[in-house]
Amino acid sequence: MVDKEVKFEQALEKLEEIVDKLESGDIGLDESIKQYEEGMKLLKFCTAKLDEVEKKIEILVKDKGGKVTGSKPFKNEEGQDKLL
Template identity: 50%
Template sequence: MNEEITLSFEQAMKNLEEIVEKLEEGDVPLEQAIVYFQQGMNLSKICHDKLQHVEKQMEQILLEDGEIKPFILDEDGGES
């Protein structure tokens, strides 16, 4: 999906919020509502995929000595 590559997470979220606002207004014809819904689902998937990619990057931290260890947050919100 080319759109996934070109859209930033923030832009995808902004577009998704705009679609939600349009659908919440309730005066959208059924056919257009379906189109908006499909676009929203695609944007939701883009955001989810981008978040998963970042999460995988964050799972590992490069230590000062070059070793890699899993990134785990303790319950206080700090890094362990």
């Protein structure tokens, strides 16, 4: 599923479906391993997309001196500070 045409939202939705399947315990070992492998590919894809977007945002908010301006920390779902 992970290819150049996949959008972040689609990959995230598929990843959530895989997690639900794995957590349900309703699938066998072989299928669990297959789903886990697919999930890891999707996780890597989503992480790379988020890193790419974060870098683009950082470029947009930097001033001429290279300092990040207009940004403020925010808490993500885990309560960790992130730079916006």
